[in-house]
Amino acid sequence: MTDSPIKTETRGHVLEVTLDRPKANAIDLKTSRLMGEVFRDFRDDDNLRVAIITGGGDKFFCPGWDLKAAADGDAVDGDYGVGGFGGIQELRDLNKPIIAAVNGICCGGGLELALGADIILAADHAQFALPEINSGTVADAASVKLPKRIPYHIAMEMLLTGRWIDAEEAARWGMINHVHSADTLMAEARALADKLAGGPPLVYAALKEIVRDAEGSDFQTVMNKIARRQYPTVDRLYSSEDQLEGARAFAEKRDPVWKGR
Known part of the structure; x- marks a missing residue:
């Protein structure tokens, strides 16, 4: 379906998944369930060895939960699908490498989605935050994962204040692996995916x-x-x-x- 919020492309043993839901690539319940189906099929396909997850456009990777959909009735504790929110965070036996190519704003559940990947590459204009504190809710997955990935006090500052950090700072704290220019990000992600696809x-x-x-x-x-x-x-x-x-x-x-x- 051309109007699907999830676009997929297979290149050899690599699956590219693009979250393409203008304007900001926010995730509602339907989109999350679709993502779960995509990554479940990736998990179960022996021909596919590596996946790349990225966002459509050049401004947003993903801002997380779609608050407009929530206002229209999507329950924040609704059925996210087989893999939990975004399809990968709770998908059992997902034992293949996943690369997140963060091409823009990455916050809230979008940052939690990226943290569900094994390797995170980011464009130099990418920004990261956990702004849930400002809407009176909990960044649940990030509360579990982030203090284990980066220094405790930096993680807690992000969780408690919603402070934004840029790609260079995210790399400095070890939240992401590498920073690339926006026009080379996908080429770098594909080169890394191809290298992994040739591995055991x-x-x-x-x-x-x-x-x-x-x-x-x-x-x-x-x-x-x-x-x-x-x-x-x-x-x-x-x-x-x-x-x-x-x-x-x-x-x-x-x-x-x-x-x-």
Whole structure:
């Protein structure tokens, strides 16, 4: 559908997802559910290895929740869909790399959406904030994630005051990975996605499951689970053709050919 708020394009093993909902790419319940379906299908498609999420236009990545839709009856605690708000934050077993290409204003739930990605690239004009405090609500996912990603006091300042920061400051605190000019952002995101798409998908899956579980576990517990192959992704990796291919390629001094099996 050409009028869909979600545009997708497949390039080899890479899925590009564009949130294209003028004027600001805000997310209502319908859009969130569509995003969940898109990322669920991405998760379940063995041919797709990496996804890029970006915003339509050159001013907004995403400002988060659509307050106009809320005023018209969209419940803030309504059905966001299979992946939670924005489709990726609560999608189970999403064990593939996701790159957020932040092409403009990224605030509220839009920042939470970006934080759901594994790597965040931003245009040099991008800005970030958590302005929920000004509308009397809680930036719930950011309250959980942000103090673990950047210095506690910086995260709390953003949460408690709604202060805006630019892309350079976001990079300085480690909130994002790299800053690029607006006209090179997508080229950089695509180059990174292509590099990841050429890597070992079973290793990526194991890494994401381990890292996700480690957020709520102690070091030794996680190490024991890896050693005992109690993570499904680790067990699959250690029994795979790709595991042997990596060793063979090293011994034969050639690039490995990853098959994801």
